[in-house]
Amino acid sequence: MSSVLQLLLEGERLSTAQMAQVLGLSEGDVAAELKRLEAEEILLGWRPVLNPERAPENLVRAVIEVKISPERDGGFDRLATRISRFDSVESCYLMSGSYDLLVIASGSDLRDVATFVSERLASIEGVLSTATHFMLRAYKEQGHILSSPTEDSDKPAVSA
Secondary structure, three states: OOHHHHHHHHOOOOOHHHHHHHHOOOHHHHHHHHHHHHHOOOOOOOOOOOOOOOOOOOOEEEEEEEEEOOEOOOEOHHHHHHHHOOOOEEEEEEOOOOOOEEEEEEEOOHHHHHHHHHHHHOOOOOEEEEEEEEOOOOOEEOOEEOOOHHHOOOOOOOOO
16 A cells, blocks of 8 residues: 555655645655556545534434345346436445445435435336434544543543
8 A cells, every 4th residue: 555545544644745744745645646546546525524513514324234136147236336426425335234335425424325215216117125224423533532532421530
């Protein structure tokens, strides 16, 4: 794995100059490596990590288990790609186990996500069943703990 990519995956978004300093490379080398990673579609974009409880807009997210019927020539790929293209879908993964696809979807409210599932997702030919689980509270997002230390009730109070 590229040292620039590793640095990006482990930390915050740094400037090219900051990455060069941390890695002991020239700014030009880091810029060239970033261009290569983007050109080869290894690095697809930058995404901030938001604390949903402190974000100004309400956003409802759900995890949806989807069972689908594989196609003769395409397996799961054609249906998974079709499902992935919906604006409501944040992520879509092929899974092993009791369901085939794990879909993470979002909407402005519960009804928005429920309508997406019932009218758009479940009605696709080849979708056998769905099970929707609404996310109630996030504790960790993309490697970041979302609760503050004062909210951590698992640690005993220190006394002298």
